Amino acid sequence: MSTASAETSSPTQLDDLSAYLIAGRVSSHAPEDRRTDTEVRTVREGITDGEEAENLGFRNVFFSERWNLKEAAVFLGAVGARTERVGLATGLVSPARRHLLHMAAFGATMHAAFGPRFILGLGRGDHAYLRHEGLRTAGFDGICDYVDILRQLWRGDKVTYDGPAGRYDGIKLGDVYEGPDPQVWYGTFGLPRAAAAVARSFDGVILPPMMTPEATERSVGRLRQACERIDRDPASLHIVQCVVTAPDLDDEETRTLAHARAVTYLQAPQYGDALTSVNGWDAEPVQKLRAALEESRRQAGDELVDTAFHRRELLKPARLVPDSWMEDSCAFGSASECVAALRSYREAGADEIATYGSTPGQNAAVAHLWTQKVMQPA
Numbered sequence: 001m002s003t004a005s006a007e008t009s010s011p012t013q014l015d016d017l018s019a020y021l022i023a024g025r026v027s028s029h030a031p032e033d034r035r036t037d038t039e040v041r042t043v044r045e046g047i048t049d050g051e052e053a054e055n056l057g058f059r060n061v062f063f064s065e066r067w068n069l070k071e072a073a074v075f076l077g078a079v080g081a082r083t084e085r086v087g088l089a090t091g092l093v094s095p096a097r098r099h100l101l102h103m104a105a106f107g108a109t110m111h112a113a114f115g116p117r118f119i120l121g122l123g124r125g126d127h128a129y130l131r132h133e134g135l136r137t138a139g140f141d142g143i144c145d146y147v148d149i150l151r152q153l154w155r156g157d158k159v160t161y162d163g164p165a166g167r168y169d170g171i172k173l174g175d176v177y178e179g180p181d182p183q184v185w186y187g188t189f190g191l192p193r194a195a196a197a198v199a200r201s202f203d204g205v206i207l208p209p210m211m212t213p214e215a216t217e218r219s220v221g222r223l224r225q226a227c228e229r230i231d232r233d234p235a236s237l238h239i240v241q242c243v244v245t246a247p248d249l250d251d252e253e254t255r256t257l258a259h260a261r262a263v264t265y266l267q268a269p270q271y272g273d274a275l276t277s278v279n280g281w282d283a284e285p286v287q288k289l290r291a292a293l294e295e296s297r298r299q300a301g302d303e304l305v306d307t308a309f310h311r312r313e314l315l316k317p318a319r320l321v322p323d324s325w326m327e328d329s330c331a332f333g334s335a336s337e338c339v340a341a342l343r344s345y346r347e348a349g350a351d352e353i354a355t356y357g358s359t360p361g362q363n364a365a366v367a368h369l370w371t372q373k374v375m376q377p378a
Contacts, residue, residue, distance in 0.1 A: 190219030
């Protein structure tokens, strides 16, 4: 049920507008009672979304990995095989989930197969997600060393290392991609310790959805200042802000994309607390939400509602998420109103915006208007 059309699609390649693909949980098949495009999305539909994103002119597509139906290499490989230009980005994968050689091979193979358009987006991950897999979040020193070793492997070096990123004795790829290395970006709220790690080791940053423009501006400031402190050109760090968009969508689908998604973020202890903090939100609604979710979580036998329920099943607890929070941190209304909201993040210092939640086709009119308005003075 794509909304793209000849009148709204944009043939122009966009330099600063991108799209997340099938954010959140997916299914192998669409349920018969699906009421909207986004309440349950399938893997096949997500691959088609990637192809449509290129046709609409989006710069990059982002895909977050889960260890179920969302294995990133398979998915992005499928999108890469059906496209020619659009950047193919993980957004995000955790270093804890891939051996260094596995991750290096992933990046090198993507470049060799589809040209140098793969972007490796890394994130520490929330401890609550990783713990039941027998994994742990990495420290910043370990992540920086992990990235340094990746780059050595991509150059064809043999690496011996014993430190916070693990222990390796003479590891190498052997066969390497003869061309530019993949860019390595980091998913973060841009708090001080993360900003220092980013300045040291990363090419770019992916700021998560549901940050307000004011929070974005503060994070951008911390990130640029961290670069300045080590004499790195602040402009060399590319900053992407993800924003939930709901252009011309009805109230139920909008609330599913925004409020119900916020439930999954706010319930996760580390992630939810960080999101609340950077936005300056009151912690009381978050505590009420977590208390209300406790029984459902226990009955589902899962630590997190995000892995136990689809968003459409969370609309009742989503009523506890203040409307003002979503209005301040998402892009709602007509396509032109969404463009205005997205532009506020560019004005806050983000170099690129990634639509989140809604499909590329649902954002066709946004992409079309973006080419007309984003170049005009604010």
